[in-house]
Amino acid sequence: xxxxxxxxxxxxxxxxxxxLLEAARDAGIYIPTxxxxxxxxxxxxxxxxxxxxxxxNKLMPACTTRVQEGMVVYTDTPRLRAYRRQIVELxxxxxxxxxxxxxxxxxxxxQNMGIVVGMDHVRYDYLFPKLGVDLSHERFGMDHNxxxxxxxxxxxxxxxxxxxxxxxxxRGAHSMIxxxxxxxxxxxxxxxxxxxxxxxxxxxxxxKQGSTVAEMVHNAEKLAFLRAARERRVWNx
Amino acid sequence: xxxxxLNAIAHSERLAQAQKRHHLHVCVGTxxxxxxxxxxxxxxxxxxxxxxxxxxxxxxxxGCPGLCSLxxxxxxxxxxxxxxxxxxxxxxxxxEDADEIVAHLGGEPVKRLETPLDQPFFTRQLKIVLENCGKxxxxxxxxxxxxGGYQALMKVLTEMxxxxxxxxITRSGLRGRGGAGFPTGLKxxxxxxxxxxxxxxxxxxxxxxxxxxxxxxxxxxxxxFMDRSVMEGDxxxxxxxxxxxxxxxxxxxxxxxxxxxxPLAVKRLRTAIRQAQRAxxxxxxxxxxxxxxxxxxxxxxxxxVCGEExxxxxxxxGGRGLPRPRPxxxxxxxxxxxxxxxxxxxxxxxxxxxxxxxxxxxxxIGTEKSKGTKVFALTGQVKHTGLIEVPMGITLRExxxxxxxxxxxxxxxxxxxxxxxxxxxxxxxxxxxxxxxxSLAKVGSxxxxxxxxxxxxxxxxxxxxxxxxxxxxxxSCGKCIPCRAGTVQIHRLLTKIQQGRATERDLQTLExxxxxxxxxxxxxxxxxxxNPVISTLKYFREEYLAKIKREPSVSANGKRVEEHG
Numbered sequence: 001x002x003x004x005x006x007x008x009x010x011x012x013x014x015x016x017x018x019x020l021l022e023a024a025r026d027a028g029i030y031i032p033t034x035x036x037x038x039x040x041x042x043x044x045x046x047x048x049x050x051x052x053x054x055x056x057n058k059l060m061p062a063c064t065t066r067v068q069e070g071m072v073v074y075t076d077t078p079r080l081r082a083y084r085r086q087i088v089e090l091x092x093x094x095x096x097x098x099x100x101x102x103x104x105x106x107x108x109x110x111q112n113m114g115i116v117v118g119m120d121h122v123r124y125d126y127l128f129p130k131l132g133v134d135l136s137h138e139r140f141g142m143d144h145n146x147x148x149x150x151x152x153x154x155x156x157x158x159x160x161x162x163x164x165x166x167x168x169x170x171r172g173a174h175s176m177i178x179x180x181x182x183x184x185x186x187x188x189x190x191x192x193x194x195x196x197x198x199x200x201x202x203x204x205x206x207x208k209q210g211s212t213v214a215e216m217v218h219n220a221e222k223l224a225f226l227r228a229a230r231e232r233r234v235w236n237x
Numbered sequence: 238x239x240x241x242x243l244n245a246i247a248h249s250e251r252l253a254q255a256q257k258r259h260h261l262h263v264c265v266g267t268x269x270x271x272x273x274x275x276x277x278x279x280x281x282x283x284x285x286x287x288x289x290x291x292x293x294x295x296x297x298x299x300g301c302p303g304l305c306s307l308x309x310x311x312x313x314x315x316x317x318x319x320x321x322x323x324x325x326x327x328x329x330x331x332x333e334d335a336d337e338i339v340a341h342l343g344g345e346p347v348k349r350l351e352t353p354l355d356q357p358f359f360t361r362q363l364k365i366v367l368e369n370c371g372k373x374x375x376x377x378x379x380x381x382x383x384x385g386g387y388q389a390l391m392k393v394l395t396e397m398x399x400x401x402x403x404x405x406i407t408r409s410g411l412r413g414r415g416g417a418g419f420p421t422g423l424k425x426x427x428x429x430x431x432x433x434x435x436x437x438x439x440x441x442x443x444x445x446x447x448x449x450x451x452x453x454x455x456x457x458x459x460x461x462f463m464d465r466s467v468m469e470g471d472x473x474x475x476x477x478x479x480x481x482x483x484x485x486x487x488x489x490x491x492x493x494x495x496x497x498x499x500p501l502a503v504k505r506l507r508t509a510i511r512q513a514q515r516a517x518x519x520x521x522x523x524x525x526x527x528x529x530x531x532x533x534x535x536x537x538x539x540x541x542v543c544g545e546e547x548x549x550x551x552x553x554x555g556g557r558g559l560p561r562p563r564p565x566x567x568x569x570x571x572x573x574x575x576x577x578x579x580x581x582x583x584x585x586x587x588x589x590x591x592x593x594x595x596x597x598x599x600x601x602i603g604t605e606k607s608k609g610t611k612v613f614a615l616t617g618q619v620k621h622t623g624l625i626e627v628p629m630g631i632t633l634r635e636x637x638x639x640x641x642x643x644x645x646x647x648x649x650x651x652x653x654x655x656x657x658x659x660x661x662x663x664x665x666x667x668x669x670x671x672x673x674x675x676s677l678a679k680v681g682s683x684x685x686x687x688x689x690x691x692x693x694x695x696x697x698x699x700x701x702x703x704x705x706x707x708x709x710x711x712x713s714c715g716k717c718i719p720c721r722a723g724t725v726q727i728h729r730l731l732t733k734i735q736q737g738r739a740t741e742r743d744l745q746t747l748e749x750x751x752x753x754x755x756x757x758x759x760x761x762x763x764x765x766x767x768n769p770v771i772s773t774l775k776y777f778r779e780e781y782l783a784k785i786k787r788e789p790s791v792s793a794n795g796k797r798v799e800e801h802g
Contacts, residue, residue: 044562045717047757059756064562086753090722123746124726149715168557168715171540173725175715 005071020062020073021049031075032084032116034091034109034202035150036063039224040159046150048084048113051075059083085117093124094173095131096145097203103143103216104204110148111203131176136186139209140198142177147205149175152220153197160226165191177205199223238517239525240391243382250383259294259342262312262371266301266469267462267501269308273332274298277309280335288339297380300470302371303362304328305623307352312371315343328352357639358621363602365610366586367626370470375505378512381473387518389589390477393484394526397592402485403429406588408596410608415453415544415581416656416685417761418607418674424578427568428486431576436565438574446490449572450483451579454495454502455549457541458657459708461688463612464582466624468495468502471586472509476519476532478585481592483530486578490531494549497536506534541658541712545760546579548714559716560760581686583612603629607673611684615641617691618648627672634668637691648693652776656685658705658712659765661772662698681772683765698777699784702770703731709766720763723754727770734784744781748774 014023054072131144179188307328407422433447571577620642661682751767
């Protein structure tokens with residue numbers, strides 16, 4: 001059953017059960033996201049895809065809100081733009097995001113998002129916590145300083161590879177991505193070295209060893225391909 | 238156990254109690270127990286034995302009677318020959334006083350220990366949830382049965398359909414006591430109607446139920462101890478409320494989620510569950526009816542966010558205590574994907590009296606939109622701190638100055654903070670405002686679970702805001718960015734203001750950040766975290782401005798500093 005709704009004054013048609021994010025993208029309407037990745041379940045954590053729905057006094061995440069008949073949605077109001085910019089600034093201030101010396105420079109979703117939301121400066125204090133870099137794995141590395149805790153790697157490892165090597169330790173600003181029971185990556189016995197976590201990473205937090213500045217190109221689309229291939233036996237994307 | 242057997246237990250227990258002329262009730266709530274009240278109970282017992290009064294008097298360990306600031310408390314209830322029973326309350330009792338108390342039984346009270354029972358702290362209260370706290374022994378089911386316990390459960394099982402129970406709760410106007418004030422009857426109705434097969438479920442083997450009742454006892458607000466006192470002082474009431482809720486919504490399994498920091502509550506709940514199971518008041522075929530209901534305790538590991546319902550469910554399932562976006566709400570998609578009813582301890586404790594006395598009785602108490610009573614943990618700068626239960630619609634002034642006894646000598650009232658880290662500070666100009674869900678929300682605070690912290694004129698409001706923000710920052714789960722990173726930056730800005738390093742620009746950044754965190758956070762923790770900052774900025778802005786201009790916020794004589802040009 002098709003559903004008709006209005007996004008940014010544009011009437012669109014969507015399939016029942018689709019999320020607002022999917023419906024908007026099908027209609028060519030861009031909604032910024034960082035924690036969403038095609039092929040993984042959505043967690044609604046980055047809050048960049050929040051949209052205004054007429055009749056609701058709360059902002060709703062487009063990635064986990066299902067379309068409804070007659071919905072009237074606005075995805076790009078001045079208020080939302082201001083919030084998105086603040087959120088991206090908070091991310092840049094939270095850890096150590098210096099693009100000029102980052103392996104993902106030029107191929108980074110966080111960097112792109114800074115441009116999308118028009119971030120010309122950060123009004124918050126840079127916190128620069130001293131976090132480690134885990135190079136114990138023979139092929140990959142993890143730089144916690146670049147991590148934005150989107151948990152895409154955690155979900156890719158669990159939902160696509162099925163290993164669940166990665167998870168989050170601690171809470172709040174002290175949250176850290178860990179391997180197994182918080183052991184160095186190279187000692188994680190459940191890790192299959194498949195590299196799906198590296199593909200999923202939006203920033204330079206997960207990288208192939210040997211990459212230097214601007215050399216790390218993630219391949220996040222491959223995860224959606226893998227999922228489609230496995231679940232629907234479709235190999236052409 | 239059926240109704241006749243229940244009545245027989247109640248009858249024989251009342252008979253046994255009626256044989257004693259004096260009843261000595263010793264509070265063994267956490268606060269009094271920390272002051273050695275169990276030893277006092279033993280000393281009283283020994284003194285009775287020594288004087289040969291065992292046939293005449295009995296010592297009973299009871300839950301919290303409320304006036305924690307005067308503990309350990311011992312209440313002596315004596316049957317007078319002519320008039321009704323006479324009650325005496327002894328404060329600051331020590332084990333050495335036991336003999337003297339026993340010696341004065343039936344005679345003149347021990348003057349140096351006596352505290353009047355007709356003081357406003359007691360007379361202005363109205364106890365429904367706490368009616369048995371301080372009266373019954375929480376570790377004996379017979380004692381609870383003797384005061385009418387489990388009668389409500391028997392009534393719903395034998396005389397009412399689930400729909401009638403829901404209608405009764407709906408008509409009573411009971412609203413969730415966890416803070417948000419969602420109408421309880423509406424929630425019960427939603428869970429009752431929810432289809433357990435709508436979402437894929439993943440219930441562990443051995444659990445037969447496809448709907449669940451969860452009692453939220455993860456009371457995490459600093460300074461709040463309402464739910465703890467109910468669970469410690471009257472645990473059977475919570476179980477009875479849960480079983481009634483289970484019957485109404487069609488659930489056969491319940492969980493009580495309690496913080497591990499409440500060992501006494503956990504112990505008493507465990508005892509209560511065991512006793513109720515043995516008595517056939519929990520388990521299979523309760524009261525000889527087809528209804529079965531089991532209760533299990535799950536301990537929280539000290540995360541504040543687990544008081545949020547979706548995080549609590551994740552924790553019971555064995556995952557990290559992280560909230561998830563709603564909808565779908567737990568009423569449709571909850572524990573292991575099943576429709577789940579989550580109610581606060583106090584909400585469930587209100588259920589048995591509503592069933593027994595009727596919805597109309599309950600609806601006659603309180604205001605138009607907020608019915609019944611509310612339990613508050615009154616703390617801070619008042620003479621009488623402790624646990625109170627007041628009808629909705631009472632004014633803040635009555636709570637602070639009549640029940641609380643006002644400020645300590647030489648201090649004046651500045652603000653009252655309700656709702657813990659999610660609430661706001663209410664200044665003196667709103668003292669005559671009625672306490673109900675809508676009024677509190679209107680002035681920028683919330684009812685919350687019932688923490689109430691009174692502040693005097695020496696309180697630094699920026700520091701108050703900073704304290705609560707530090708709490709929220711530490712307790713943020715870290716899932717969503719506004720709460721995880723936003724609270725850190727708000728805390729930094731408040732620290733900067735406190736240290737006199739801030740500018741007007743920082744104040745603007747602070748306000749923008751509060752707005753962001755309030756409106757974009759994923760769960761209630763983040764959405765309400767800025768409330769203490771927003772409310773102090775609204776009512777005590779001059780203190781912030783004074784600090785920005787590097788001036789002391791409050792002058793020596795306690796008056797607020799006016800703005801200098």
